[in-house]
Amino acid sequence: MRASIFTLAVALTTFAACSSPPEEPILQQFFRASRLNDATSLASFATTTFQPQTQGSISSFDIVSVSPEQREPLRLAAVVEEVEGVRAEEAAFTKRKDTYYLANQEAIIRVIKAESLKASVGGKDAEVQAEWSKLREESSQQARKVAEAQRKLKTESGAVRLSVENPSNPVDPTKRSGELVTKEVTLTANVRTPDGASGNRTLVVTMRRAVLQGEPAVEGKWIITGVRDATSPAGGKTS
Numbered sequence: 150m151r152a153s154i155f156t157l158a159v160a161l162t163t164f165a166a167c168s169s170p171p172e173e174p175i176l177q178q179f180f181r182a183s184r185l186n187d188a189t190s191l192a193s194f195a196t197t198t199f200q201p202q203t204q205g206s207i208s209s210f211d212i213v214s215v216s217p218e219q220r221e222p223l224r225l226a227a228v229v230e231e232v233e234g235v236r237a238e239e240a241a242f243t244k245r246k247d248t249y250y251l252a253n254q255e256a257i258i259r260v261i262k263a264e265s266l267k268a269s270v271g272g273k274d275a276e277v278q279a280e281w282s283k284l285r286e287e288s289s290q291q292a293r294k295v296a297e298a299q300r301k302l303k304t305e306s307g308a309v310r311l312s313v314e315n316p317s318n319p320v321d322p323t324k325r326s327g328e329l330v331t332k333e334v335t336l337t338a339n340v341r342t343p344d345g346a347s348g349n350r351t352l353v354v355t356m357r358r359a360v361l362q363g364e365p366a367v368e369g370k371w372i373i374t375g376v377r378d379a380t381s382p383a384g385g386k387t388s
Contacts, residue, residue, distance in 0.1 A: 170212050172334050172371075176354060179373050180207040180338075195373040196307045202343060210338035213351070219331045223359065228298075228305045229323045235298040239291045246284050253277050312359040312369030320367055327361040335379060351379035 175194060182190040183199040184206040191198055199207065250257060256277040263270045263278075270278055309322045309329065334354045341347045355375035361367040 170215065172215060172356065173212060175356075175371060175373065176210065176212075176334065176336070179354075180210065184208070194311070194370070196311065197373060197375055199376055205340040205342040207338045207340055210336045210352075213335045213337060215335075216333040220328045221331075223309065223322070223325070223327045223329055223361075225305050225309055225323050226326070228302050232298045232302050235294050239295055242287060242291050246288060249280065249284060253281075257281055308357045308372045308374050309359040309369070312357065312372050313361060313367050315367075320361065322359060322361060325361040325363050325367075327359060327363075327367075329357060329359055331355065331357045353377050353379050353381075 179191070179195055180199060181187075182195075184201055186201065188198075199205075256274050259274055260270055260278040260281060263274075306322070313320055313322055332355075334356060335351065336354065337349055337351050339347060340350050353376070354373060355377075356371045357374050358371045359367070359369040361369070
């Protein structure tokens, strides 16, 4: 009986020593794909990389700790609504600008020609020049607003879409409520820098996944969204 207990204890100890954290496989895959510049593989589970040409390559690491999961409501639907509002505003402005152009086309052509020659205009053309200048400035502002809204949508949707991606059962996360789950994995890694030197660094890897409510509920896969030095602030990513 004593021998059986001893054997069981040894087996449990061996299992504990051999078992690895659940985060380890995806981290191994991430650093291997980064090391090989395998963009195709990375695109399936990461929105970032660890650039071997500038940051170095990692062949081995040890997980030090994993933070508690942080949950926040998905903001994707609200961001999509914001983008649609900005695009509608741009469309209304474009219509107004086109209407003004058609009503003042000849004067605008004269104004543009005078501006190219650095010549001044007067009378009615001066009024048209002032109004057309305002419209051109507003056009630039509208373009910046659209670009910023699209950038925000890309940032918000990238990890979420990748997390819930399922070609056999596609789902649109912009139509769902849910949560974005985040955790940070601290690890020590042996980094070989581009100049051939090697050294240990402590890195923090950010992982996220989306959880969608509705029918059916969707538990997204973990996605790697950032890597930074442990000494850097949370916003200071190394990749």
